[in-house]
Amino acid sequence: GAGVSQSPRYKVAKRGQDVALRCDPISGHVSLFWYQQALGQGPEFLTYFQNEAQLDKSGLPSDRFFAERPEGSVSTLKIQRTQQEDSAVYLCASSLGPSRATNEKLFFGSGTQLSVL
Amino acid sequence: KQEVTQIPAALSVPEGENLVLNCSFTDSAIYNLQWFRQDPGKGLTSLLLIQSSQREQTSGRLNASLDKSSGRSTLYIAASQPGDSATYLCAVVDTGNQFYFGTGTSLTVIP
Numbered sequence: 001g002a003g004v005s006q007s008p009r010y011k012v013a014k015r016g017q018d019v020a021l022r023c024d025p026i027s028g029h030v031s032l033f034w035y036q037q038a039l040g041q042g043p044e045f046l047t048y049f050q051n052e053a054q055l056d057k058s059g060l061p062s063d064r065f066f067a068e069r070p071e072g073s074v075s076t077l078k079i080q081r082t083q084q085e086d087s088a089v090y091l092c093a094s095s096l097g098p099s100r101a102t103n104e105k106l107f108f109g110s111g112t113q114l115s116v117l
Numbered sequence: 118k119q120e121v122t123q124i125p126a127a128l129s130v131p132e133g134e135n136l137v138l139n140c141s142f143t144d145s146a147i148y149n150l151q152w153f154r155q156d157p158g159k160g161l162t163s164l165l166l167i168q169s170s171q172r173e174q175t176s177g178r179l180n181a182s183l184d185k186s187s188g189r190s191t192l193y194i195a196a197s198q199p200g201d202s203a204t205y206l207c208a209v210v211d212t213g214n215q216f217y218f219g220t221g222t223s224l225t226v227i228p
Binding site: 004006033035040041042043044045091093103105106107108109110111113 | 121148149151153158159160161162163166168206208215216218219220221
């Protein structure tokens, strides 16, 4: 596609509900990242994929967070038993190159704004 | 852990002014530094990327400089326009392959 696409754009969940956030990266992009951005803060790293391989999940805040990219293109970030502190904008980004330490630019989606009531 | 700070947190200028946004980081062992723009309710758009071996990069009215040894970068915007109003974020990529973002500078250009 022309850009990184994320859905849904907004998600309201009741505390304890499971949610799934989708990311469609730019076609052919090898690297895919998920970030969490709290209000008034910069994005915080969650996890990184190179094709279908999840090479780094050190930023996932708890075992309630799970991400996958089974065919090396679309990725899903799943949050189980959501808590109020999970409320944030979840951003997906992709880049063409296979390495995280790349001098290529990151392309971001518009994000999914998650509100947990 | 790398810490990235951006000053000021907010800035308001009249149209046509030149302005400078500042970014500082605590660990000079970086791979590159990138400046992004974020519009309300939108994702981030990459503006400029400076490799660790470079001193500056230019794109149109934007010029970014990097002084790795002092842990500083500046984004210079010439002849500001109302369309430049947005939040500007800097991010450093360290040699451990981690991205670290600042909290951003919210810019308002008044017509």
